[in-house]
Amino acid sequence: MVSLKLIWLTDVQIIYLMYHYKNRLFYLSIFFLLTHVSYSQIFLGLQGGISNNYLETNISNRASTAIKSHIGYSVSIPIMYKVNDWISFQTDPNISQKNYSINRIDSFIGIYTQYNNTYLQLPLSTSFYYGNKVQIFATLGSYFGYWLTGQEKGKIPNIFSVTTTGNGSGERFLLTAFDQKYQFNSQRDNRLEFGWLTGIGIQYRPKDSYNLIIECLYYQSVTDNQNNYMANQIPQYNKTLFLSFSLLWPLKNKTQTCK
Amino acid sequence: MQVKRTIAVFFLFCILSIYLSSCKKNTLSIVSNTTPVNFSLVFDDFWNKMNSNYLYWDIDTTNWDEIHVKYKPLFEHLDIQNKNDVQKSVGYFRKMTERLIENHFTISFINNYIKDSFIFPSLERKKVSQNFHSPFSYISVDSNYLDKGFVVGNYLTLSNTQLTTVSGTINKKILYFYCNEFALQEANSSNGTNGVKSVLQYFFNQLQNMPSNIKGVILDVRSNGGGNLTDLSYFIGHFIDKPLVFGSTHYKSGNGRLSFTPWINAIINPLPGSKALVVPIIVLADSQTISVAEAITMAIHILPNSLFIGENTWGALGPITENSLYDDGQFIVPSFLSVYTSSAAFKYVDGKSYEGLGFPPDIAISFNLSSLLAGDDLQLDKAISLIH
Known part of the structure; x- marks a missing residue:
């Protein structure tokens, strides 16, 4: 199944290479991982979980305003290629929500806009395992996403509802609620997202027939969710934490001796 | 052997994480609330606040990025301590804003050298039109x-x-x-x-x-x-005896030039009785x-x-209230100028602005x-x- 020419590197050699070839680090690591093969197995499964997204940007100039993270859902079909006992490659095409809200605080509490955004994502990642029947693992990878849809809901003071307060010295506004589909603007919105991900999890293999996985993944976008449409633009990045539960079944089982 | 290998892999993780996170641009704010000490900062503060506070960038034909390219170097050559330069800046502000479509828009000046200056682009445009007349006491x-x-x-x-x-x-x-x-x-x-x-x-x-x-x-x-x-x-x-929907309004929702809230109905409620x-x-x-x-x-x-x-x-149809309510609309460049502009954009019930x-x-x-x-x-x- 794996036809690479095998090279055994000591850990000291690996660190030496990492130090001297920083800009080729990614390629080296892939190469290194691919050469540590003992057997391979493909798994297919179902994954469901929750997401908690935060929009990373700078709104410090906006008075009494805060960004709040919000919970959403995530569902996916994970495909895992387990190279050996301690390494696997996987992808889990998923539909996930990346929700957040911009809330007014202090004397403006009650005014907010919540954005419920749904993304189609394709992550590619590698996991490293430690243990036997119950394994802990760590994951690192990257992902591509596409912003499928959005929903905006919130409450905002309706400026034309303004009335004076009892003594005539102040103004009172009625809050108007809204809940509608987000209207994409091709000039403003960058619907493609790319980023990196990392996480940890526990895998339990009660039998050879299936795997149970509980995983916590952190997705960090490195692309602005706005197009570069104006000077002095303040970028906005999604930061998402996923907590998911997966059940995977082996599709194919093949053992190879490589070392 | 497996423990050593795992340690090495985690080390690799750390390096890669640092490498990947460095791909992001910084998210430092570009809007300041401090008094600008030179004309470059005056320009930046004005340009940035207009960029984030002005309600009509979705329909305005002024190319605000071109304004930045053209006027930033001109302001950099002005000396904020020099009276002639300060007066010259009024002309620049006038040219920068002359085509803004918002008819409420005005700039008044706080700086002592130019306290009497006033910029009102819609009035200046109307004054040269054929049908212009002054207010009349009918x-x-x-x-x-x-x-x-x-x-x-x-x-x-x-x-x-x-x-x-x-x-x-x-x-x-x-x-x-x-x-x-x-x-x-x-x-x-x-x-x-x-x-x-x-x-x-x-x-x-x-x-x-x-x-x-x-x-x-x-x-x-x-x-x-x-x-x-x-x-x-x-x-x-x-x-009226029942609520009257006569249009809709939207507001700014972030620092982006095109970041707006959804349009919400503009409603007038009947008074009791x-x-x-x-x-x-x-x-x-x-x-x-x-x-x-x-x-x-x-x-x-x-x-x-x-x-x-x-x-x-x-x-001039955009309603105006204090800046703090929506974090948009009117603003000041501390110790230099004050801008009067809409807090909301308004569309009539026929869907037109x-x-x-x-x-x-x-x-x-x-x-x-x-x-x-x-x-x-x-x-x-x-x-x-x-x-x-």
Whole structure:
């Protein structure tokens, strides 16, 4: 199944290479991982979980305003290629929500806009395992996403509802609620997202027939969710934490001796 | 061996994480609230605040990025301590903003060298147009049309302007109301007595208990410069018995030039006990009908049996309140200038924005100074002729 020419590197050699070839680090690591093969197995499964997204940007100039993270859902079909006992490659095409809200605080509490955004994502990642029947693992990878849809809901003071307060010295506004589909603007919105991900999890293999996985993944976008449409633009990045539960079944089982 | 390998892999993890996270741009704020100490900072603060606070970037044709490219170097060559340079900067601000479509937009200056300077792009554009005329006191002519017993009331507003209101009948069959600005609720709720209270009491009482001889209402907001937004609900609330949706508004929702909230309905609620108007209403407005006075014209225009006679209004339709409520609209560049601009963008119930264009009349009759000086108000004549 794996036809690479095998090279055994000591850990000291690996660190030496990492130090001297920083800009080729990614390629080296892939190469290194691919050469540590003992057997391979493909798994297919179902994954469901929750997401908690935060929009990373700078709104410090906006008075009494805060960004709040919000919970959403995530569902996916994970495909895992387990190279050996301690390494696997996987992808889990998923539909996930990346929700957040911009809330007014202090004397403006009650005014907010919540954005419920749904993304189609394709992550590619590698996991490293430690243990036997119950394994802990760590994951690192990257992902591509596409912003499928959005929903905006919130409450905002309706400026034309303004009335004076009892003594005539102040103004009172009625809050108007809204809940509608987000209207994409091709000039403003960058619907493609790319980023990196990392996480940890526990895998339990009660039998050879299936795997149970509980995983916590952190997705960090490195692309602005706005197009570069104006000077002095303040970028906005999604930061998402996923907590998911997966059940995977082996599709194919093949053992190879490589070392 | 497996433990060593795992340690190495985790080390690799850390390096890669640092490498990948460095791909992001920084998210430092570009809007400052400190006093700029040179012209480069004055320009940056003004440009950035306009970029994030101005409500019309989705329809405005001014290329704000080009303005940055062109004017940033010019401002960098100015010395903020030099009087001539400070005065020169006014010209730059004037050129930068001359094509902004928002008709409320003004810049006033705080810097001592240029305290008397004022930039009002829509006025400067209108002044050179053929049909421009200054505000006119129609009531000086129209009081002659009113039946004996009409009421006049004045009130000095909190903004130190003189509010004048007049109400009465014309030919015993038309109820007439005039005001030169909107501070009606303020006058009505002020302590003590003032003439405006009497006029409002008379007019609203007639509306609620419409005498059988009254066949129509004429509302005269010509050369009305606008005023308190609270008057929209207060005044129109007397003409309706159910909520009136007369358009929609949206606001800025972030620092992005094109970041807006969704459009939400602009609704005027009836006042307790108010009745729907049962007779035709004609609103008179002209090219000096501005802001709230335009909104009132447009709201009246939705009522059944309504008509608008006169000229295109000014076209300053975005309502304005304090910056803190929406984090948009008016702002200052500390110690240098102050910008007056809308807090919300407004679309009429027909889905169109009349910002910068003005609301067009159903029957257009131009301002005619010679007729008015001769005591003949052609716009009012037309309105009277249409009410039988």
